[in-house]
Amino acid sequence: MSASSLHLLFSTCPDADSADRIAQALLDERLAACVTQLPGAQSLYRWNGAIERSTEVQLLIKTWDDCLPDAIARLQALHPYELPEAVAVQASAGLPAYLDWVRAETRKEF
Structure with a gap:
């Protein structure tokens, strides 16, 4: 993981209540600058030997590299699923002012 x-x-939740709870905690704890919730996501996946289908809320969590491990740990602790989706992708580019905003909003307050 490169610095800065x-x-x-990315994660999914079974309902709006759990998505809101996770989003609010990540924002309150400054582990995310923004959490976009996309309701109505259709997920098909293999689980316990069967193919499952679920309607879920897709979460797009914007965070900074130094917050990522804590954000994943907090997501897992709050999540109702036994094995929640937690997949991070590093941004290769972005609007500099937006990147600065995410950095500022995820900075730990001293």
Whole structure:
């Protein structure tokens, strides 16, 4: 992981309540600058030997590299799923002012 970079952390939730709870905690704890919730996502996946289909809320969590491990740990602790999706992708580029904003909003207050 290279220093000083934005990451998009992807996850899904079974409902709006759990998505809101996770988003609010990540924002309150400054582990994310923004959490976009996309309701109505259709997920098909293999689980316990069967193919499952679920309607979920897709979360797009904008965080910074030094917050990423804590954001993933907090997501897992709050998540109702036994094995939540937690996949991070490093941004290769972005509007400099937006990147600065994400960095400022995820900076720990001293």
